[in-house]
Amino acid sequence: GAGVSQSPSNKVTEKGKDVELRCDPISGHTALYWYRQSLGQGLEFLIYFQGNSAPDKSGLPSDRFSAERTGGSVSTLTIQRTQQEDSAVYLCASSLDPGRGPGELFFGEGSRLTVL
Amino acid sequence: GDSVTQMEGPVTLSEEAFLTINCTYTATGYPSLFWYVQYPGEGLQLLLKATKADDKGSNKGFEATYRKETTSFHLEKGSVQVSDSAVYFCALKSSNSGYALNFGKGTSLLVT
Numbered sequence: 001g002a003g004v005s006q007s008p009s010n011k012v013t014e015k016g017k018d019v020e021l022r023c024d025p026i027s028g029h030t031a032l033y034w035y036r037q038s039l040g041q042g043l044e045f046l047i048y049f050q051g052n053s054a055p056d057k058s059g060l061p062s063d064r065f066s067a068e069r070t071g072g073s074v075s076t077l078t079i080q081r082t083q084q085e086d087s088a089v090y091l092c093a094s095s096l097d098p099g100r101g102p103g104e105l106f107f108g109e110g111s112r113l114t115v116l
Numbered sequence: 117g118d119s120v121t122q123m124e125g126p127v128t129l130s131e132e133a134f135l136t137i138n139c140t141y142t143a144t145g146y147p148s149l150f151w152y153v154q155y156p157g158e159g160l161q162l163l164l165k166a167t168k169a170d171d172k173g174s175n176k177g178f179e180a181t182y183r184k185e186t187t188s189f190h191l192e193k194g195s196v197q198v199s200d201s202a203v204y205f206c207a208l209k210s211s212n213s214g215y216a217l218n219f220g221k222g223t224s225l226l227v228t
Binding site: 003004031033035040041042043045048050055056059091093104105106107108109110 | 152157158159160161162165205215216217218219220221222
């Protein structure tokens with residue numbers, strides 16, 4: 001597609017349930033990022049992929065959070081046993097090889113997660 | 117660690133007013149600096165960037181100058197329009213932060 005695509009756009013779940021959020025980056029972009037946007041907290045970095053590997057997982061807030069990327073393309077962010085504090089907008093971004101300089105990040109519109 | 121601090125909003129201005137949104141940073145080395153904008157209902161998009169000291173980034177009438185001596189990258193526009201209403205994020209990228217951008221908390225701008 002023309003831009004970064006995320007699904008679902010909205011997800012309401014009950015506390016304790018698992019959720020999966022999907023990101024389809026721009027074709028040809030080797031780098032993929034997940035951020036979390038909480039009210040009043042700005043953008044919190046979660047994880048970065050270069051190809052299918054994740055050299056930087058430093059931002060994942062707990063072991064309930066995991067992410068994978070397959071085929072150098074689609075990525076899935078999984079949150080297990082969701083808690084109310086997980087409620088946020090989860091943003092995905094992609095870019096060309098970041099090792100070649102401070103490239104522009106292209107963001108999707110986000111997946112809004114509400115945990116009841 | 118690296119960080120970005122930007123002025124808290126919301127900022128409310130009348131059309132054609134002058135805009136300044138302050139941004140300061142803490143980083144080792146020589147980071148690249150960015151302003152991203154998020155219009156209502158849309159994803160973040162790059163507004164402008166500067167990669168070295170004294171560079172000026174500009175786009176859509178917005179400008180920001182990379183000031184190493186004051187570790188700042190303030191966003192300015194001489195005459196805002198209603199269509200500029202959005203949330204503005206200052207961000208930096210340095211070798212110490214890997215390949216991810218560090219974002220500020222965002223400043224909401226409402227132009228009436």
